[in-house]
Structures are given as structure tokens and as C-alpha cells.
Amino acid sequence: MFSKKTLWGSLAGLGLLLGTTSSAALAAMPTSSAAPNSQFRSVEQPLALKVGVAIGGLALIGVELWWFLFSKSPAQKAEAHQGIQELTITVDGGYQPSRVVVKVGQPVRLNFWRNDPSSCLEKVLLPDFQIASDLALNHVTPIEFTPLKSGEYQFTCGMNMFRGIVEVQD
Numbered sequence: 001m002f003s004k005k006t007l008w009g010s011l012a013g014l015g016l017l018l019g020t021t022s023s024a025a026l027a028a029m030p031t032s033s034a035a036p037n038s039q040f041r042s043v044e045q046p047l048a049l050k051v052g053v054a055i056g057g058l059a060l061i062g063v064e065l066w067w068f069l070f071s072k073s074p075a076q077k078a079e080a081h082q083g084i085q086e087l088t089i090t091v092d093g094g095y096q097p098s099r100v101v102v103k104v105g106q107p108v109r110l111n112f113w114r115n116d117p118s119s120c121l122e123k124v125l126l127p128d129f130q131i132a133s134d135l136a137l138n139h140v141t142p143i144e145f146t147p148l149k150s151g152e153y154q155f156t157c158g159m160n161m162f163r164g165i166v167e168v169q170d
């Protein structure tokens with residue numbers, strides 16, 4: 001399993017590579033002679049280049065879709081210590097684990113350990129428990145609540161871009 005950083009790094013690299021190749025190819029293209037008063041020149045690109053760029057773009061879109069829709073980190077069960085179900089969630093390019101399993105009716109403490117400096121992840125929200133908390137960088141911020149009903153409860157970053165689930169079981 002990749003880490004998210006590796007994936008984003010390789011995506012960015014691939015994008016850059018595609019961009020550079022196509023602009024280099026464009027620059028190397030001889031400009032065809034156009035009518036003297038025409039503002040536009042037709043630039044002929046070899047079909048293989050067009051197809052290559054299209055396939056590269058589609059592959060990139062595919063990987064991103066897969067990542068957002070289907071890649072889920074495995075659920076992790078919180079361990080109970082002295083009546084509190086406790087678990088550490090690493091905040092680094094998302095939430096790790098992004099799915100947490102707890103028992104109903106018992107206090108929960110989620111320790112959000114923020115490693116990611118991006119402002120996107122500086123807040124965590126648990127709307128179902130009326131929690132909105134700032135996460136200090138390189139610190140552990142404990143979030144406590146007691147789920148009284150089983151079900152799935154979402155936690156998100158301040159802009160609702162990164163998400164995780166607290167699964168409350170009977």
C-alpha cells in the first residue's frame with residue numbers, strides 16, 4: 001500500500017512529465033506557412049503524440065477516481081483502557097486510519113496526531129457530536145465524545161475535503 005504522499009508525488013511527477021513532453025514537442029514543431037494576414041497558424045501535431053497525451057490524461061483521471069472512490073484504509077478498532085476507548089489517528093495527507101470502530105455507550109478518545117503542515121488539515125470537525133477542534137502541528141489533540149447510538153459518523157477537515165468515519169457498533 002502506498003502512502004498518500006508517495007501517490008501524490010508520483011501523480012505530480014507524471015503530470016509534469018506529460019506537460020513537459022507535450023510542450024517540448026510543440027516547440028519543436030515546424031510552423032507551417034500561413035496566409036500573411038492570418039492571425040492563426042495551424043500547428044500540426046503527430047497523431048501518436050495526441051493519442052499519447054490523451055491516454056496519459058485518461059490514466060491520470062482513472063487513478064485519481066480510483067483513489068477517491070475506492071481506496072479505503074482498513075478499519076481499526078479502538079482499544080478500551082480504563083473505560084475509555086482510545087485510538088490514535090495520524091493526520092498526514094488525510095486520516096490514518098480513516099475508519100475507526102468503537103462500541104456504543106462507552107466514552108471515546110480519538111488522539112489526532114497532526115504531521116501535515118497544510119492549512120487544509122488544521123481543523124477537524126465531528127458535526128454529529130458538535131465538535132470542531134483546532135489541531136496543533138506536530139502535537140496530539142485528544143477529541144472526546146460518547147456515542148449513544150450505533151451508526152456511522154463522519155469526521156472531516158475544515159473544508160470537508162478529507163473525511164473519516166467513526167463506526168459505532170452495538
Ligand SMILES: [Cu+2]
Binds near residue numbers: 121159
Ligand atoms: Cu481541508
